[in-house]
Amino acid sequence: MRKFALIAIPYLWLLALFLVPFLIVLKISLSDIALAIPPYVPKWDWATGFRAFFSQLDFENFIFLTEDDLYWKAYLSSFQIAAISTIFTLLIGYPIAYGMARAPGEWRPTLMMLIILPFWTSFLIRVYAWMGILSQEGLLNQFLLWTGIIATPLTILNTNTAVYIGIVYTYLPFMILPIYAALDRMDGSLIEAAEDLGCSRLMAFWLVTIPLSKNGIIAGSFLVFIPALGEFVIPSLLGGSGTLMIGKVLWEEFFSNRDWPVASAVAVILLLLLIIPIVLFQRNQQKQAEAEQ
Amino acid sequence: MDVPETEFAPWNDAGQKPLIRFRNVTKRFGEFVAIDDLSLDIYEQEFFALLGPSGCGKTTMMRMLAGFESPSEGEIELAGQNIVPVPPNKRAVNMMFQSYALFPHLSVWDNIAFGLRRDRLPKEQIKARVEEMLKLTRLERFATRKPHQISGGQRQRVALARSLAKAPKLLLLDEPMGALDKKLRQETQFELMDIQETTGTTFVIVTHDQEEAMTVASRVAVMDEGRLIQVSTPADLYEWPDNVYVADFIGDVNLIEGRTTASGDERYRINWIDGQPPLNGVSNTVFSDGQTCHLAIRPEKIAISTDKPKGADNAVQGKVLDIAYLGNLSTYHVELASGTVIKAQTSNTRRISRRSFTWEDPVWLSWTATAGVMLAQ
Numbered sequence: 001m002r003k004f005a006l007i008a009i010p011y012l013w014l015l016a017l018f019l020v021p022f023l024i025v026l027k028i029s030l031s032d033i034a035l036a037i038p039p040y041v042p043k044w045d046w047a048t049g050f051r052a053f054f055s056q057l058d059f060e061n062f063i064f065l066t067e068d069d070l071y072w073k074a075y076l077s078s079f080q081i082a083a084i085s086t087i088f089t090l091l092i093g094y095p096i097a098y099g100m101a102r103a104p105g106e107w108r109p110t111l112m113m114l115i116i117l118p119f120w121t122s123f124l125i126r127v128y129a130w131m132g133i134l135s136q137e138g139l140l141n142q143f144l145l146w147t148g149i150i151a152t153p154l155t156i157l158n159t160n161t162a163v164y165i166g167i168v169y170t171y172l173p174f175m176i177l178p179i180y181a182a183l184d185r186m187d188g189s190l191i192e193a194a195e196d197l198g199c200s201r202l203m204a205f206w207l208v209t210i211p212l213s214k215n216g217i218i219a220g221s222f223l224v225f226i227p228a229l230g231e232f233v234i235p236s237l238l239g240g241s242g243t244l245m246i247g248k249v250l251w252e253e254f255f256s257n258r259d260w261p262v263a264s265a266v267a268v269i270l271l272l273l274l275i276i277p278i279v280l281f282q283r284n285q286q287k288q289a290e291a292e293q
Numbered sequence: 294m295d296v297p298e299t300e301f302a303p304w305n306d307a308g309q310k311p312l313i314r315f316r317n318v319t320k321r322f323g324e325f326v327a328i329d330d331l332s333l334d335i336y337e338q339e340f341f342a343l344l345g346p347s348g349c350g351k352t353t354m355m356r357m358l359a360g361f362e363s364p365s366e367g368e369i370e371l372a373g374q375n376i377v378p379v380p381p382n383k384r385a386v387n388m389m390f391q392s393y394a395l396f397p398h399l400s401v402w403d404n405i406a407f408g409l410r411r412d413r414l415p416k417e418q419i420k421a422r423v424e425e426m427l428k429l430t431r432l433e434r435f436a437t438r439k440p441h442q443i444s445g446g447q448r449q450r451v452a453l454a455r456s457l458a459k460a461p462k463l464l465l466l467d468e469p470m471g472a473l474d475k476k477l478r479q480e481t482q483f484e485l486m487d488i489q490e491t492t493g494t495t496f497v498i499v500t501h502d503q504e505e506a507m508t509v510a511s512r513v514a515v516m517d518e519g520r521l522i523q524v525s526t527p528a529d530l531y532e533w534p535d536n537v538y539v540a541d542f543i544g545d546v547n548l549i550e551g552r553t554t555a556s557g558d559e560r561y562r563i564n565w566i567d568g569q570p571p572l573n574g575v576s577n578t579v580f581s582d583g584q585t586c587h588l589a590i591r592p593e594k595i596a597i598s599t600d601k602p603k604g605a606d607n608a609v610q611g612k613v614l615d616i617a618y619l620g621n622l623s624t625y626h627v628e629l630a631s632g633t634v635i636k637a638q639t640s641n642t643r644r645i646s647r648r649s650f651t652w653e654d655p656v657w658l659s660w661t662a663t664a665g666v667m668l669a670q
Contacts, residue, residue, distance in 0.1 A: 192361055193394035195381045197408030197459065207407075211398045291441070 022271070029264035030057040040260050061265035070249065071266065075273065077244040081160070081235075082228035085167040086175075089224045090217065092168065093175035097216075098209075100176070101183035112180075115173050127166060127237050134162050134238070158240030166234040171227065175220035182216030183209070215288040222281035229277075230270055246270055301511060302526075303336035310373065312337045312495050313358065313463065318367035320353055320519075327353040328364070329519035340489050340496045342510035344503060350519040351499045355465050358497065359388045372462065382411075387461040391468040393452035395440040401451050402427075402436040408459045426454040429488060446477050453485070457492060466498040470505060482508045503543050507531070515539050531591075536670050540589040545624075547595070547635050549588040553580040553667070561667065563588055566631045573606045576667035590665035592638035597625055597650065598657050605659035611635065613654045625650065627658055 031040040042056040065071045100111045118126060133139045134157040141153040156162050186209070194204035210217075232247030239245070246266065253263035303309040311334035320328040327350045335341045343351040356362040357369060360381030368375050376384060387408070395404050405426050409419045427433045430450040435443050440451065449469065456464055469485070470478040486509050489496050500506050506513045507527040515522040515530065515538075522542075523535045534540035537548060551565030551572065561580055562571040565588075574588055601608055614634060615626040625637045637658055650656055 187392055187394060189390045189392050189394040190396060192359075192381070193388070193390055193396075194407070195361075196359060196386075196388045197455070198382045198411035200382055203411070208396060214398075 025264045025267055027057070028260050029061055029262075029268050030059065031261045032056070032058075032060065033259050033261050038260065039258055061261045062269070064262060065265055065269065070244075071246075074244045074246045074249045075269070078229050078231075078246040081163060081167070081243075081245060082225050082231075085164055085171070085228050086221050086225045088164065088168045089171055089175045090221060093172055093220065094179055094213075094217070096172075097176045097179035097183055097213075100180050101186070115176055119173070123170065124233065126170070127234060130162070130166055130169065130238060131157060134165065157238065158243075160239065160243055162238035162240075163235050163243055163245075166238045167224075167228050167231060170234065171224040174223040174227075178219040178223065179213055179216040182213040186212050215284060215291075218284045219281065219288075222277055222284070226274060226277055226281070229274060301338070303339070304334070304512065309336055311335060311370075312339075312372055313497075314368075314370040315354075316368045316370065318357070318364045318369060320350075320357065320362065321365045327519050328357075330367075331519070331521060333514065333521060333524065335495065335497060337495055338493055340486065340498070340509055340511045342506035342513045343497065343499045343516060344506040344513050345501065345516035347501060349516040351501075351516050352467065353519075354516075355388070355467055355497065355499045358463065359386055359465055360384050385462040386465060387456040387459055387463075388465040389452050389456040389467065389469055391471055393440075393448050393472075395448060395451055395455070397440055400437050400439055401432060401443070404440070404451055405455045405458050407455065412459070422458055426458050429457070429491070430454040445472055446481065449473060449481065453488070457488070457494065460492075461494065463495045463497065466496060468500055469498065470500075470502075478505070479508075485509055507543070515542060532666075534589065534666060534668065537587050537589065537668050540587075540666065540668065545592050545636060545638075547590045547592065549590070549633070549635075549665075551586055551588065553584050553586045554582050555580070560662065561586075563667070566633070569609070569631070572665075573662040574665055574667045575662050578667070578669065580667065580669065584669070587668045587670075588665045589668055590660055592624060592636040593622075593640070594664040595635065595637040595658050595660045597627070597637045597639060598659065599649065599654075601657050602659045606662040607664075608657055608659040609635070610655065610657055613650050613652055613656055616650075616652065625656075627656060 028040055031042060033039060034041040042053055044053060096115075100108060100115075103111055131138075135141075136153045136155065136157070138157070140156070141150075144150045145153065156165075190208050190212070191204050194208045195201070199207060230247045231245060232251050235243045235245040235248050236251070239248075250263055250266045250270070253259050253266060257263075313333075313335040315331055315333040318328055318331050319326065329350075331350075331354075343354055345351050353362060357364055358371075360376070360379060363377055369377055371384070371386065376386075396407065399407065402423055405423045406419050409422055414422075424433075427436055430453055432447065432450055432454060435447055435451075440448055443451070449472070453466075453469070466485075470481055473481060482505060485496075489509075498506070498509060507530075510527060512524060512526055513530055514524045517538065523530060523539045525533070530539060530543055534543065540546045541548065549563070549565050549572065551563035553561045553563055553574075554571070556562045556573070559575055559577055561574050561576060563574055563586055564571045572588060574586075580586055596602065596605075601610070609629055611627040611629040613625055614628040617624040617626075620641070622638055622640050625639070627635050627637060629635065635658055
């Protein structure tokens with residue numbers, strides 16, 4: 001009985017905070033837009049009963065998503081931005097994690113602190129700070145003009161470049177930490193063994209270090225890719241009118257258009273798309289846990 | 294100490310060229326001197342043991358041979374060539390790590406093939422060599438397993454097979470049996486000796502276990518604080534220690550301090566306690582009259598009896614303080630009137646139906662003049 005109660009807690013948590021909200025959103029996505037509060041029909045009515053309620057639900061909104069090319073373009077562009085950002089985060093994060101794992105023991109807590117420290121400031125404030133850095137009169141342009149590298153200020157803010165910078169900056173710790181954990185666990189004598197058996201330093205890195213940090217790389221990549229795909233704040237603050245991301249589309253559908261049913265349909269599709277990488281991520285974690293036993 | 298010619302003893306042959314030669318090697322880590330002006334020759338096909346307590350510098354010696362450390366001063370030669378500037382991946386030296394350092398993402402087969410693949414050998418040749426190594430270490434059945442799917446003893450054999458696969462001129466073994474339990478360790482020691490003989494590779498083993506060093510090695514170097522204390526065969530190390538440190542470090546020993554007086558050709562009397570008759574000893578090193586001397590006698594060379602033995606070179610009386618029964622042996626701790634405790638060992642060749650001595654029994658201890666070694670320091 002106690003065992004059952006223990007298992008029940010996470011399931012109740014999931015039920016209350018994921019499944020019920022999801023079912024509400026799913027129901028709205030199957031409804032029709034209406035000038036009312038809330039702005040959709042049908043609403044549950046005890047008097048008319050099930051049959052009348054369900055007969056009013058349909059897939060109209062989902063069909064609409066396929067008719068307007070805005071949506072699939074936004075999905076595709078989000079996917080592209082998330083994937084490219086993930087690659088950049090990996091390219092920047094891996095050397096940092098490697099450096100941390102190789103640093104002397106007494107330095108590591110400090111380095112770890114430096115990675116975590118930005119989380120102590122509000123995410124929004126940090127994104128606003130990037131606006132200050134990247135704008136036409138921003139710190140970056142002023143610095144480049146001062147050094148004489150450029151003659152006219154660069155346009156970075158309100159472009160996709162700014163979105164990439166924002167995403168890479170924000171999610172970098174999520175890439176560094178799992179890779180660091182994997183590298184930190186690695187036995188240093190493995191590299192010596194590889195060198196002893198005839199590898200150069202670079203070969204030893206490629207043949208031993210990379211494969212042994214593979215799980216960290218996969219975990220980090222998913223931890224960046226999954227939230228980046230649905231990212232809304234960064235593209236709307238740093239991106240321009242040309243930046244098309246599904247998170248932004250969803251927000252506009254909801255608040256500007258007040259079309260709750262279409263917005264819900266967009267959200268449901270986004271969730272279904274996200275389930276694929278989440279399942280892959282879970283499988284990776286599980287495989288890792290099994291390997292360690 | 295004369296060695297018959299049939300025995301393997303290249304260190305006694307002036308015409309032999311050593312495979313490894315340490316020449317006045319010093320290694321400092323900051324202020325700390327790990328190896329102190331050390332010179333040592335190791336010959337081809339030797340099974341050489343570096344023995345000493347932790348921190349004595351034995352691991353540093355091994356890491357310098359592998360190329361992971363370079364000496365602060367001096368030269369290290371391998372087959373007549375100074376190898377100090379050669380990086381580890383270019384040395385004809387392989388190492389078996391204490392932690393085994395098996396690649397966890399590769400199968401047993403791929404672990405063994407790892408070094409061969411780096412040499413870009415043809416596939417069939419790699420396959421043949423790996424299979425040879427699997428056979429040598431009796432691992433054929435485990436070729437496809439990953440390191441975490443096999444036992445500690447099997448992992449140890451994989452590490453050995455991997456380090457032998459490239460047929461190195463020199464194989465280094467860093468505490469190779471440290472992680473095995475006692476029984477398995479003993480079996481493995483003999484296996485290791487067989488493999489060393491079959492392959493004819495020169496082995497250098499680092500260990501803190503003197504029994505292990507004595508069992509496997511052709512010669513043992515006892516080290517302390519970055520210096521060589523004595524380099525000898527196991528038998529010489531045990532029977533002819535150069536000094537008190539070695540006598541005490543290897544096996545069990547009684548150390549009796551006294552002052553010498555010459556009593557004939559290479560014969561000495563040792564005055565050890567006032568009022569007791571002096572002890573008789575033999576030594577081919579010269580002691581001056583009145584010089585301090587430590588007489589080192591192994592417990593098994595002391596006989597124990599109820600009556601005073603006739604004609605013994607040395608006989609002392611005491612009473613049994615403690616008996617350690619080890620099954621095959623019994624060690625008696627005998628307290629003399631002066632309070633000195635001397636250990637005597639008898640082997641229990643008969644089943645223990647009646648024991649001659651028990652606690653508090655008065656007994657006589659006796660040994661011959663040649664039983665002990667006289668040590669100046």
